[in-house]
Amino acid sequence: MGYQGLAQGGPMDLHAYCWANYLLGNRMYCSQLEITGGQTRLLARRAVTLALTGADLAARVNGQPVDGWRTLHLSEGDTLSFQFPRKGLRAYLAIPGGFAAPAVFGSVATVLRDGIGGLRARVDDRGCLINQGDFLETASKEVFKPGINRMVPMRYIPEYTRQLSLNLIESYQARAFSEASRNTLYNSRFTLSSNSDRMGYRLDGAAVIPPFNGVISEGIALGAVQIPENGQPIILMRDHQTLGGYPKFGCVAQLDLNRLAQAIPGTSIHFQPISLEAAGKKLKSFYSFFNL
Amino acid sequence: MMDIQPVSETALIIRLGDHIDTDLAVKIGDVADHIRHGFSSELIEVIPSYTTIYIQYHPLKTDFIRLKGRLQGLVDAFFRSEDKDDRARKVSKKITLPVYYSLETGPDLPEVAQRHNRTVADVTRIHSQSTYVVCAIGFSPGFAFLGSVDPAIATPRKFEPRKMLPAGSVGIAGQQTAVYPSDSPGGWQIIGNCPVSLIDFDKTPMSPFSVGLSVQFQPISRDEFFQLGGTLWSHWKS
Numbered sequence: 001m002g003y004q005g006l007a008q009g010g011p012m013d014l015h016a017y018c019w020a021n022y023l024l025g026n027r028m029y030c031s032q033l034e035i036t037g038g039q040t041r042l043l044a045r046r047a048v049t050l051a052l053t054g055a056d057l058a059a060r061v062n063g064q065p066v067d068g069w070r071t072l073h074l075s076e077g078d079t080l081s082f083q084f085p086r087k088g089l090r091a092y093l094a095i096p097g098g099f100a101a102p103a104v105f106g107s108v109a110t111v112l113r114d115g116i117g118g119l120r121a122r123v124d125d126r127g128c129l130i131n132q133g134d135f136l137e138t139a140s141k142e143v144f145k146p147g148i149n150r151m152v153p154m155r156y157i158p159e160y161t162r163q164l165s166l167n168l169i170e171s172y173q174a175r176a177f178s179e180a181s182r183n184t185l186y187n188s189r190f191t192l193s194s195n196s197d198r199m200g201y202r203l204d205g206a207a208v209i210p211p212f213n214g215v216i217s218e219g220i221a222l223g224a225v226q227i228p229e230n231g232q233p234i235i236l237m238r239d240h241q242t243l244g245g246y247p248k249f250g251c252v253a254q255l256d257l258n259r260l261a262q263a264i265p266g267t268s269i270h271f272q273p274i275s276l277e278a279a280g281k282k283l284k285s286f287y288s289f290f291n292l
Numbered sequence: 293m294m295d296i297q298p299v300s301e302t303a304l305i306i307r308l309g310d311h312i313d314t315d316l317a318v319k320i321g322d323v324a325d326h327i328r329h330g331f332s333s334e335l336i337e338v339i340p341s342y343t344t345i346y347i348q349y350h351p352l353k354t355d356f357i358r359l360k361g362r363l364q365g366l367v368d369a370f371f372r373s374e375d376k377d378d379r380a381r382k383v384s385k386k387i388t389l390p391v392y393y394s395l396e397t398g399p400d401l402p403e404v405a406q407r408h409n410r411t412v413a414d415v416t417r418i419h420s421q422s423t424y425v426v427c428a429i430g431f432s433p434g435f436a437f438l439g440s441v442d443p444a445i446a447t448p449r450k451f452e453p454r455k456m457l458p459a460g461s462v463g464i465a466g467q468q469t470a471v472y473p474s475d476s477p478g479g480w481q482i483i484g485n486c487p488v489s490l491i492d493f494d495k496t497p498m499s500p501f502s503v504g505l506s507v508q509f510q511p512i513s514r515d516e517f518f519q520l521g522g523t524l525w526s527h528w529k530s
Binding site: 001002003004005006008104105113114115116121122169171172216217218219220221222223224241242243250251253254276279280283284287288292 | 297298299300301302303305310311312324328337338339340341342343344345346347348351352355356428429430431432433434435437474493496497498499501502503
């Protein structure tokens with residue numbers, strides 16, 4: 001629906017999201033909760049099997065710490081809580097068959113800026129999509145699967161580090177940038193700004209001077225690296241606007257956006273070039289593995 | 293001109309011009325519709341805008357090389373056949389939107405008028421006399437950028453954007469005009485209000501606008517504004 005200005009939305013960390021559905025044998029479109037930063041408490045109204053992936057948000061069941069990147073089982077009355085981010089920023093919580101949520105144009109993705117998503121498909125009077133006391137309905141009746149006990153193989157569990165190297169596919173206006181700007185982009189380290197959200201991640205660092213201040217507004221791809229007048233790059237994330245008029249140097253490889261989505265402000269970021277072919281090959285194997 | 297370039301592992305952009313031109317926007321809107329209908333599940337987004345068409349595709353269902361070949365053929369063929377029935381198309385795709393131009397719905401009317409040494413009545417007359425073309429849709433769902441505003445009333449955006457504007461506000465920014473489909477922050481010069489709902493997430497399509505559509509504004513009275521469901525907003529700060 002981008003041609004009518006609607007943002008695409010979707011899980012910020014597709015890697016963690018896909019693994020959570022995979023652990024439960026879910027189809028990949030099964031909806032999950034993305035829990036950003038913790039501070040969440042959930043009560044099991046009946047026995048339920050869960051998969052928990054992504055950030056370590058100090059998850060506990062009835063006060064006892066539990067590990068992520070695996071399935072777990074809750075009994076009726078159990079409490080699952082998330083405190084604060086210890087590693088990474090966003091945890092993913094999947095249940096068999098997914099959560100029930102009304103679809104808007106075939107999607108249950110939440111885009112707060114557009115006022116779409118959540119349990120009622122719209123932002124309510126209080127400006128909320130999910131409120132304290134809400135009951136999260138399940139899409140499937142069978143959500144307790146004691147026979148499923150799986151964990152993600154160690155080699156697929158990412159380290160959420162404070163230093164990140166991002167592969168960059170050069171495209172859009174890249175060729176118009178000066179040699180000096182290109183060197184600044186590739187040879188300096190940037191810091192992830194706290195002024196970042198699901199729409200865009202802002203970086204602070206040496207100014208990458210753009211070749212011009214604006215371009216005629218054009219469609220923006222996920223991961224696009226916009227360079228506004230002040231030379232501080234903005235990486236466009238899942239809820240990005242559909243059109244933009246800043247010069248763009250290219251796009252961060254999509255698989256790298258998953259690690260970036262878990263980065264906390266202050267994380268040190270470095271860019272390195274990757275060919276479209278190499279990045280495309282990696283993305284294709286990801287899509288094939290998860291049957292996306 | 294036509295240039296097709298990859299932009300990411302799953303997206304490409306077709307460039308069909310290098311300056312803003314409402315005739316080109318009409319063509320681009322039609323080509324984009326044509327592409328949307330001519331391909332099936334391999335395309336995820338087809339987003340036309342001013343001089344470009346952005347396309348996002350499924351990386352397992354197609355690839356850049358295959359798409360580029362097909363798109364080149366399709367766009368070429370389209371532009372060749374387009375020349376004949378160009379005019380007919382333009383006339384057939386047009387909507388008229390009612391606007392209550394007034395100080396109570398358009399607090400920037402005096403600023404726009406003063407800037408050009410004209411009266412408020414001149415501004416509303418000139419604004420409603422032109423036929424506009426949707427050149428792009430973005431900023432927020434259903435927000436259509438319309439070109440081109442008569443230079444006699446074209447006015448730059450406000451220095452300080454407003455934190456909130458009511459839905460239906462009709463604005464001018466340089467040579468572009470638009471109706472804000474929902475309450476939103478915004479920096480355009482507000483000259484009136486369109487009481488008709490322009491966004492509905494429960495409907496398909498959610499918005500009456502598409503790139504290339506012609507739009508005309510019809511001035512209406514205060515009474516007509518209320519009859520059409522218009523409401524006044526009491527929070528204007530200039």
